[in-house]
Amino acid sequence: MKLIGMLDSPYVRRVAISLDLLGIEFEHAPLSVFSTFEEFSRINPVVKAPTLLLDDGSVLMDSTLIIDYFETLSSPGSKLLPSQPQALARALSTLGLALAACEKTVQIVYEHNLRPAEKLHQPWVERVTRQLLAACAELDKQLAAQASHGVRPDQVEVTCAVAWSFMQLMLPDVVKASDFPAINAHAARLEQTDLFKRYPIA
DSSP states (O other): OEEESOTTSHHHHHHHHHHHHTTOOOEEEOOOTTTTHHHHHHHOTTOOSSEEEOTTSOEEESHHHHHHHHHHHSOGGGOSSOOSHHHHHHHHHHHHHHHHHHHHHHHHHHHHHTSOGGGOOHHHHHHHHHHHHHHHHHHHHHHHHSOOOOSSOOHHHHHHHHHHHHHHHHOTTTSOGGGOHHHHHHHHHHHTSHHHHTSOOO
16 A cells, blocks of 8 residues: 655645554655656546555545545544544534645645746735635634543544644744644644654655
8 A cells, every 4th residue: 555645745644644543554655746747647647645556556535535435444443533423523623624724725835836926816815815814713713622632633633733734834924823822732742742753744
């Protein structure tokens, strides 16, 4: 089994950490969707990270779909998401915020780094930035109200920490750590664990 993609992608990193937590052995191939596009395309023509190549040759992509697949295969005691409907809805609500923040961060980074400066559309950047900060504000509020689940992080805790570290890597002047103390403290705690250190963001 091979996980394709760079760990500076929050989507690749959340899959790597989740697979580790679930006890799934995998090989990591750090291919870039930019600098190694052609090599990546020979594995998955769509060139989408993360891509997971299963032992039978099946190709899975999209971090949530990959994680869902292994959640289905996992025993009740090892799952990273709750099975009770109300608890699951709460978890998915928080996950949605973290993933939305990731998405908006990527959009801002691409707007500045891939689009020629003379074609940058400032109203769009302002709109996406507003969405990003709104997601972070609600996420910070939810994390402040939730206690840690213990030594083994669940999917919500993993994804929130990975998302925050990505935002701080890419947009620290936009998403200021001092404005979101609950997320910042949560991510700082998990980034110090051996689990997260095995999959460094940079």
